[in-house]
Amino acid sequence: MSALLTGRTPQFLDLAFPGTLVVLDFDGTLARITRDHRDAKLSPRSRAALTSVAERYPVAILTGRRLSDAAARVEGVPVRWVIGSHGAEWPGDRVDQRTWRVMVLGWKRRITPFVQRIAGAELEDKGLSLSIHYRSAKRPDAAAVAIGELVARLPGARVIPGKRVANVVPENAPDKGSALWRLAVDTGAGRVLFVGDDDTDEVAFRARLPVPAVTVRVGYDARSAAAYHVGSRAGVDRLLDNLASLRDPASRRRRAFR
Numbered sequence: 001m002s003a004l005l006t007g008r009t010p011q012f013l014d015l016a017f018p019g020t021l022v023v024l025d026f027d028g029t030l031a032r033i034t035r036d037h038r039d040a041k042l043s044p045r046s047r048a049a050l051t052s053v054a055e056r057y058p059v060a061i062l063t064g065r066r067l068s069d070a071a072a073r074v075e076g077v078p079v080r081w082v083i084g085s086h087g088a089e090w091p092g093d094r095v096d097q098r099t100w101r102v103m104v105l106g107w108k109r110r111i112t113p114f115v116q117r118i119a120g121a122e123l124e125d126k127g128l129s130l131s132i133h134y135r136s137a138k139r140p141d142a143a144a145v146a147i148g149e150l151v152a153r154l155p156g157a158r159v160i161p162g163k164r165v166a167n168v169v170p171e172n173a174p175d176k177g178s179a180l181w182r183l184a185v186d187t188g189a190g191r192v193l194f195v196g197d198d199d200t201d202e203v204a205f206r207a208r209l210p211v212p213a214v215t216v217r218v219g220y221d222a223r224s225a226a227a228y229h230v231g232s233r234a235g236v237d238r239l240l241d242n243l244a245s246l247r248d249p250a251s252r253r254r255r256a257f258r
């Protein structure tokens with residue numbers, strides 16, 4: 001784990017102050033990546049760590065999953081916001097998304113028969129976007145090429161590649177970067193901690209926010225724009241533990257005497 005996150009640097013200690021907003025991706029960050037995306041869930045260990053943080057900080061989940069899908073997976077944990085579809089789906093949003101939904105439906109009709117011919121590929125309709133998963137493909141590189149050629153022909157589409165998934169979103173739809181910005185502004189945050197694990201999170205790592213941000217990628221990647229990293233997903237649980245302990249009364253007393 002990066003030295004920052006072991007909890008002994010000013011930037012980490014600053015997170016204890018009021019105004020910190022904690023924003024977390026779901027798959028690969030809070031939950032292990034599973035062969036079937038439907039099986040992903042919080043482990044008891046991660047659920048306890050997340051609950052502990054959510055009791056002490058405002059927490060938002062920012063995920064590529066549908067809002068309702070992600071919300072069900074964190075049910076019982078007091079997170080304040082769940083933002084779905086890579087930042088396009090907000091709770092209670094009244095933005096008219098019919099145009100997007102019609103466009104996504106058109107893409108789905110167009111590519112469904114072709115996706116079925118790619119071994120190990122599966123199409124998921126998320127309403128505001130499509131995900132073509134190939135976690136179970138025996139030849140993932142070949143599947144990625146075939147999927148890439150398929151989605152390149154879709155009008156008005158932007159492809160956000162992820163870990164063995166191609167996410168297809170309307171080209172003018174929000175992304176995790178604009179969603180992180182909106183979260184920071186709407187919640188009046190004084191600083192933001194954002195943790196993600198995938199290429200889809202890089203726009204959020206690169207986002208120029210109106211407040212200071214601590215960005216963390218799960219797994220080291222030299223090309224990542226994240227300021228810090230944790231070595232593995234288990235490191236996220238330890239990071240959350242440290243974050244929660246920053247706001248424990250006993251921990252505050254210790255710091256006051258340092």
Ligand SMILES: [Mg+2]
Binds near residue numbers: 029197
């Ligand atoms: Mg992820």
